[in-house]
Amino acid sequence: MVGPARRIRSVLGLSCLLCGKLYPAEEVDYVCPDHGGAATLSVAYDYEYLATLTSPEQICGDPDSSIWRYRHLLPVHPEADAPPLHVGGTPLLPARVLGEGLKVNLWVKDEGRQPTASLKDRASAMAILKAQEKGADIITAASTGNAGAALAALSAAAEIPSVIFVPATAPQPKVAQLLSFGATVALVNGSYHQAFDLCLWASEEYGWYNRNTGFNPYMTEGKKTVSYEIWEQLGSQVPDVVVVSVGDGSIIGGVHKGFSDLQKLGWTDRVPRLIGAQAAGSSYMVQAWKNAEDLMTKPPILADTVADSISADLPRDRFKAMAAVTDTGGAFVEVSDSQILSAMVTMGQRMGVFAEPAAAAAMAGLRVARWEGLVEEGERVVVISTGNGLKDIDAAMRAVTESGEGPLMVDPEIEALADRLAAHFLDT
Ligand SMILES: *Cc1c(COP(=O)(O)O)cnc(C)c1O
Numbered sequence: 001m002v003g004p005a006r007r008i009r010s011v012l013g014l015s016c017l018l019c020g021k022l023y024p025a026e027e028v029d030y031v032c033p034d035h036g037g038a039a040t041l042s043v044a045y046d047y048e049y050l051a052t053l054t055s056p057e058q059i060c061g062d063p064d065s066s067i068w069r070y071r072h073l074l075p076v077h078p079e080a081d082a083p084p085l086h087v088g089g090t091p092l093l094p095a096r097v098l099g100e101g102l103k104v105n106l107w108v109k110d111e112g113r114q115p116t117a118s119l120k121d122r123a124s125a126m127a128i129l130k131a132q133e134k135g136a137d138i139i140t141a142a143s144t145g146n147a148g149a150a151l152a153a154l155s156a157a158a159e160i161p162s163v164i165f166v167p168a169t170a171p172q173p174k175v176a177q178l179l180s181f182g183a184t185v186a187l188v189n190g191s192y193h194q195a196f197d198l199c200l201w202a203s204e205e206y207g208w209y210n211r212n213t214g215f216n217p218y219m220t221e222g223k224k225t226v227s228y229e230i231w232e233q234l235g236s237q238v239p240d241v242v243v244v245s246v247g248d249g250s251i252i253g254g255v256h257k258g259f260s261d262l263q264k265l266g267w268t269d270r271v272p273r274l275i276g277a278q279a280a281g282s283s284y285m286v287q288a289w290k291n292a293e294d295l296m297t298k299p300p301i302l303a304d305t306v307a308d309s310i311s312a313d314l315p316r317d318r319f320k321a322m323a324a325v326t327d328t329g330g331a332f333v334e335v336s337d338s339q340i341l342s343a344m345v346t347m348g349q350r351m352g353v354f355a356e357p358a359a360a361a362a363m364a365g366l367r368v369a370r371w372e373g374l375v376e377e378g379e380r381v382v383v384i385s386t387g388n389g390l391k392d393i394d395a396a397m398r399a400v401t402e403s404g405e406g407p408l409m410v411d412p413e414i415e416a417l418a419d420r421l422a423a424h425f426l427d428t
Pocket residue numbers: 118119120146147213245246247248249250251252309310356358359386387388
């Protein structure tokens with residue numbers, strides 16, 4: 001059962017983006033009581049107090065390369081025990097060839113190197129600590145696959161049972177991860193949107209701790225650590241632009257929170273422009289942004305894209321996602337499925353990074369943003385590659401096949417091989 005938690009000194013409370021009310025963190029767990037199911041709560045900090053707890057020098061000198069090097073900037077008790085999986089500390093890779101092609105200074109933050117191979121591990125690690133604070137017996141989440149896999153693994157490491165709701169259409173590798181990590185898996189014969197609502201019902205009915213994206217306000221806090229790392233890896237500097245793909249909008253909201261924290265602490269004087277890339281078949285935020293639509297009343301769409309991790313009928317963290325773009329002077333762009341598949345191949349061939357479709361969507365988004373003049377020549381750009389290509393092998397095979405790449409089929413004879421090789425290298 002979920003019970004009250006002890007106060008964390010640096011946390012002022014949970015403040016609502018819409019009504020501005022500040023709720024004590026011990027009294028509200030998930031959403032603003034006045035704004036129903038909409039995710040509008042943000043963890044508010046006493047930044048002056050934070051600045052007395054830590055400093056850039058202290059952080060940069062910390063030998064722990066996981067997200068817990070930032071524990072003073074997170075809503076956790078300093079003595080809390082983190083689950084024994086290494087979350088965070090992913091590489092920021094210079095992407096020289098791709099950068100030259102796009103005429104920008106480009107880096108790729110490779111989140112495919114997390115323990116369960118997506119950025120979602122950052123948020124799930126946070127969920128575990130919050131669930132432990134509450135003394136929860138069971139932890140649950142609805143997911144298109146990655147958030148569930150992350151929660152299942154971190155729950156296993158922390159010895160808390162998990163119940164994960166995913167659409168039955170989720171790619172098999174993601175379902176295999178869930179089952180391998182010992183989660184109870186509800187394969188929902190419906191959309192992610194429907195799985196999300198079922199999970200909400202079950203967590204309320206049974207008193208489980210709920211990690212749902214765009215519902216649990218602490219997920220933003222885990223995800224924001226990616227921005228701290230980018231800042232550290234660029235030598236305590238922020239880039240001009242960060243491009244990230246958007247489904248529910250929680251990652252881009254977290255990225256925004258991370259850079260805003262650094263600015264409020266006085267550790268950077270500006271935040272990067274944030275560009276959210278959506279699939280053309282799942283472009284709720286692009287539409288809302290372009291047409292200045294009201295996020296309270298805009299109805300769900302029927303999402304359909306090869307990039308399953310960003311297929312969202314109703315982005316659950318739409319308020320934070322919109323603020324991330326408007327507050328930073330950024331933009332939303334949309335990319336077609338074929339642009340996404342082609343970016344998967346380019347990232348693999350030009351830099352050896354294997355990205356799942358939703359991750360490659362950010363690279364495709366940068367291409368569009370350059371084309372539309374949203375990113376200028378010579379700017380410093382970070383593309384976040386949010387998940388590993390092994391997450392969706394069918395899509396990867398489709399991507400290489402459509403780009404004309406395929407294996408050489410050879411009979412097990414030397415002459416046959418020599419003929420195939422001669423033909424192949426003559427052709428290329
Ligand atoms: C979850 C996810 C996204 C999108 O994040 P949102 O918070 O839903 O916008 C993008 N890429 C990958 C690989 C993901 O797992």
